Amino acid sequence: MQLVQVAEKTFYIKNVTNIGIYKINNTDVYLIDTGNDKDAGKKILKIIEAEGWHVKGIINTHSNADHIGGNKWIQDKTNCSIFAHHIEKTFTEYPILESSFLYGGYPFKDLRNKFLMAKESMVMEIENQLPYGLEYFPLKGHFFDMIGIKTSDNVYFLADALFSEETINKYHLFYIYDVKSFLNTLDMLNSLKGNVYILSHVEAVFDISSLIEMNKNKIKEILDKIYHICEKKVTFENILKYIFDEYHLVMNANQYVLLGSTVRSYLSYLYDEGKLSYEFKNNQMLWKQKERSSS
Numbered sequence: 001m002q003l004v005q006v007a008e009k010t011f012y013i014k015n016v017t018n019i020g021i022y023k024i025n026n027t028d029v030y031l032i033d034t035g036n037d038k039d040a041g042k043k044i045l046k047i048i049e050a051e052g053w054h055v056k057g058i059i060n061t062h063s064n065a066d067h068i069g070g071n072k073w074i075q076d077k078t079n080c081s082i083f084a085h086h087i088e089k090t091f092t093e094y095p096i097l098e099s100s101f102l103y104g105g106y107p108f109k110d111l112r113n114k115f116l117m118a119k120e121s122m123v124m125e126i127e128n129q130l131p132y133g134l135e136y137f138p139l140k141g142h143f144f145d146m147i148g149i150k151t152s153d154n155v156y157f158l159a160d161a162l163f164s165e166e167t168i169n170k171y172h173l174f175y176i177y178d179v180k181s182f183l184n185t186l187d188m189l190n191s192l193k194g195n196v197y198i199l200s201h202v203e204a205v206f207d208i209s210s211l212i213e214m215n216k217n218k219i220k221e222i223l224d225k226i227y228h229i230c231e232k233k234v235t236f237e238n239i240l241k242y243i244f245d246e247y248h249l250v251m252n253a254n255q256y257v258l259l260g261s262t263v264r265s266y267l268s269y270l271y272d273e274g275k276l277s278y279e280f281k282n283n284q285m286l287w288k289q290k291e292r293s294s295s
Contacts, residue, residue, distance in 0.1 A: 001043050006204055007153030009133065017107045019044055020059075020149065020157045024131045028056040032149050032157050033200065034070030037114050041070025045077060056258075059126065059136070060084040061159035062146035063091035063098060063116050065114060067200065083126040087144035092123045092249050095223045102257040110253045116232065142175065143183025156194040163233070164202040164212045168218050172247040176262050178276035179269035183219065186212050226266050230276055233286040237262060 002014040003021075011021040012032075017040075020032025029048065034041055048055055055078045058290060060068050063064075063084065067233070070091070071082055084092045091097045099107035099116040109118070124145070126136060133152035139161040140146065149157040163174045176182050189212055198204045205211070222243070229242050240263050244251055270276040278292040 003047050005150070006198070008157050008209065010151045010153045010155040010196075012157075012198050012204065013044060013047060014203065016038065016218055018202075021048075021053075021276050022057065022134055022149075022151050023053070024133060027052065027054050029053045030056055030131065030134065031074070033061055033067040033159075034058055034074055034143065036066040036069040036118075036181065038070065038073045041073030044070055046073055054078065054263060055080045057131075057180050058082045059130070059134075059138070059149060060088060060092055060123070061148065061157065062143040063088040063095075064143060064160070065095065065098060065116055065118040065197060067159070068092050068095070068121065069114060070120045072119040075121050081129075082121055083122045083129050084123050085145045085147050085234070088146065089123045089125055091144070092118075094122060095120060099257070102261050107257075108253075110273045113254075113258050115254055116257070141178050141180075141185045150194070154193075154195040155198065155235055156192055157198045158189070158200075158208075161189060162199050162202070162208060162215055163238045164199070167201065167272070168214055172218060173243060173249065173259050173262060174218075175223065176265050177256050179219065179223075179265050180272070185215065192227060222271065223266060226263070226273055227289065228271060230270075230287045230289050233279070233281075233284060233288045235284055236260075236264065236267070237279060239247070239267070239287065 002013060004014060005011045008034055009023045013019040015035055017035050018032060019035060055074055057080050058071060074148045075082060095118045099111045101120060103111055133149050136147040139148045140157055142160040146159055148159055189208060196204050196206060197208050226239060240260055243263060276287055276292060278285055278287050
């Protein structure tokens with residue numbers, strides 16, 4: 001982990017999941033996310049204490065385990081408040097919900113791991129709770145009620161609203177809960193006029209326009225691939241296998257639920273847009289391209 005100052009009051013810690021820091025005075029700071037586990041929390045707190053700072057509060061952009069994993073350790077050590085927004089607050093308080101939601105039932109033991117289930121922490125609703133100098137805004141799409149944070153230094157923390165060029169080129173498929181909202185958020189990001197942008201899994205950048213286009217293009221590519229395979233009636237499992245094979249991805253339990261959920265979200269989008277339909281035959285749900293009405 002490495003502490004980087006990007007503006008007068010705004011810092012971030014370079015990490016697998018970047019950690020935002022905002023100084024509200026000479027000693028008190030707010031964290032933006034806390035990494036993926038107790039060890040991350042320990043390292044973050046060590047850096048904070050080495051600077052002579054005190055954690056006043058934590059803002060969680062969303063409730064994925066790699067963003068809230070250090071919450072409990074830091075809260076237990078500092079008695080700080082933690083803030084999250086709407087559904088993200090509930091998922092952060094009850095982390096079993098994430099793996100249950102992704103799996104669609106009670107998660108078997110291989111899914112009850114730190115990558116999908118953080119430790120529980122006590123959380124407050126963020127609305128009207130932030131100190132002067134910080135404001136939040138919606139970043140829907142990646143998860144239910146994900147938010148971004150803007151600091152008084154005109155620095156934007158954008159959580160997982162954009163994925164890096166490296167992630168796109170290596171993995172192709174990245175987690176999306178609501179494809180339409182994700183695309184709408186990408187359009188909104190084009191209107192931001194920040195000095196610096198900090199994404200959760202990319203080093204700080206001064207321009208996000210190219211990343212926005214990369215993310216849009218990859219989503220369109222995946223939509224086209226899913227639409228194409230549905231030329232013939234096909235089950236979800238076969239669609240998922242097709243996508244994994246196309247991109248040379250390797251299936252495991254975590255990837256099955258994360259990317260399986262994402263492929264279902266793509267199917268929902270294509271259905272809602274009138275591109276796909278489905279039928280039940282021989283007790284199987286079959287997806288297919290929607291027949292075009294002749295005029």
